[in-house]
Amino acid sequence: MTLSWRRLRPGRHSAKHSRHGEAGGDIELTIPSHFRCPISLDLMKDPVTLSTGITYDRQSIEKWIEAGNVTCPTTNQVLTTLEPIPNHTMRKMIQDWCVEKKSFGVERIPTPRIPVSSVEVAEILSRISSSAEKKDEAGCRELVQKVKALTKESERNKRCIVANGAASSLAAAFGAFSTAGSFHENVGVLEEILSALTLIFPLRSEANVYLGSTDSLHCMVRFLDGGDLSQRRNAVLVLKEALSADKQKTDALEEIEGALEALVKLIKEPICPTSTKASLVIIYHMLNSTSSSSRESVKGKFVQMGLVSMLSELVVDAERSICEKALGVLDAICGSKQGREETRDNALIMPVVVKKMLRVSDLATEFAVSILWKLCKKDEREDDEGGLVLEVLQVGAFQKLLLLLQVGCGERTKEKATELLKLLNLHRARLECIESMDFKELKRPF
Known part of the structure; x- marks a missing residue:
């Protein structure tokens, strides 16, 4: 059985097909029904099979599962696992069909990258935790770079990585490598972790506990004060997340030497709108959330740094x-x-x-x-x-x-x-x- 898909104009190499059609007209192309996703009814680009044996396009079935459904849309049977299995045989058949219909203007569907699984993510995060405990800077850095690459690859990968607790594992590793006296030795892995954390916002409360530790706060201030543009941007974004979840940490931040100056510098010499907004949010928390005994002192320090004049110029445009x-x-x-x-x-x-x-x-x-x-x-x-x-x-x-x-x-x-x-x-x-x-x-x- 075949179903109509759409009407396509013949390609320039399909003269024998166009002669059988009307002059200048379109030729109707049909898609075999088993190449269509039962949900979207479109040609499957990444066919995957559920535990019930029914094949769907990955994007369609993942939306179905993410909506909270735990049954097969076709058979209504309860799924024994929510991890779909790539159907390589079906994908190869669809690609061959596309090549065969190339003269009709059909483009070959590229071979999709297999998304990361929960098992793979758990294994990577476990190795990151192990490397952090052993203080293996090089090994941990390589694993964090892998997490970043997978996160950037697709939204599906990002959701899987976030759901498996990547934020907490990365934040714990950051705390382990930011212990006093080890900043210069571990600056590479610390930078990579900050960069990875910015890709999986918002962070969970457990992650913010690690990031709110004294050593972690000191480390982020070091990046804010003396890092390059990328390091300063990532540090202020992660710091904003940590303080937004636990405003009591603003007292500890205020006591760190150079913290206030580094935040004001981001407003005086902006890197990007995102970092400027993050700096303003942190300053706002410090002005409103610090204990009453230090609140007036903090305001006075910001005034002496010329923050009022900077704000007046910033607001104009x-x-x-x-x-x-x-x-x-x-x-x-x-x-x-x-x-x-x-x-x-x-x-x-x-x-x-x-x-x-x-x-x-x-x-x-x-x-x-x-x-x-x-x-x-x-x-x-x-x-x-x-x-x-x-x-x-x-x-x-x-x-x-x-x-x-x-x-x-x-x-x-x-x-x-x-x-x-x-x-x-x-x-x-x-x-x-x-x-x-x-x-x-x-x-x-x-």
Whole structure:
């Protein structure tokens, strides 16, 4: 039995076929039914057979199994194993058929690479753990490179590697090789492990426990501080994962010499948007998650490094995600007196913060309102005699805050905006508000 597949125009070497068809017309080609996947009904590119003996295309049956099904779609029998077996005989028959129909424009299906199995992954990870225990730097490095190659080969391989606990094994190996005094001897394998970890995000909690150890944190800071561009990028990405899962580690990170400077350097001298965002996220956690005793100290250190000025310049033309994170960091810095004083002295802050309101995202608007609220609210210890309020009025904040209340916002942001409007309204008589051109292109949700 044969079924219609599609209509193809004859190739330039198939004159004998085209003479039997209509002038300039197409010739209908049919695919043998046993070459079709029972699920997609398309020609199988990578035929595999289940424990029930039915053959499917690998992509189709893997989607079926990943959806949580444990039965054969055709026979409805429960599968004794979820690992499909490559059907080399069927694949060879399909390839021969493709070659035979080459004159009809059918291309030969390439021989697919056999994906890695759970057994193979488990064996590789076991050998990585063994090499880490023996401190076999060369052997472990070679195995990690193999894991990277398999992960990059296909999404299916990546899922299999992740599902078998690769993150935990790699993180444990990283911790084993990052012990004090062994950084220079093991820098090669440590670099490979960091690179491999970036391919299998997000990391599981067990992996983050190993990465959050004192030795591991010191090692990543070493890469951040003195590594090449690739090493610094991988280190900050893995560090962000580790701290996001366990924010208490921010206290330990803050105590490591050179950690804060390395994070600020990634903002001052960006490598790529991804590393910039990761650095901002880590700094945000450090400003908000450290213990109260060290929180003010951390803010002061960042202010002294010139972070406020860097953020003001970064926000001007930043993409949405970076803009949100930069405003979040600036909002956290404004939680300290020293941070507010530094922010007030920066002539670019007010115009930029007001401009970003209602133009980037709801989150960016919330941060912008919070920054203005912290800077303008009445504080007996920080009385600027209304000079800052007049500056805020000059850049059009009053109109934007009114519009924000009209279009709607979160309850906490609404309270801050209302307080700001009351404060600004007291000084409106001293200065005529300037109409902002920001409203010209504003898209309203109503």
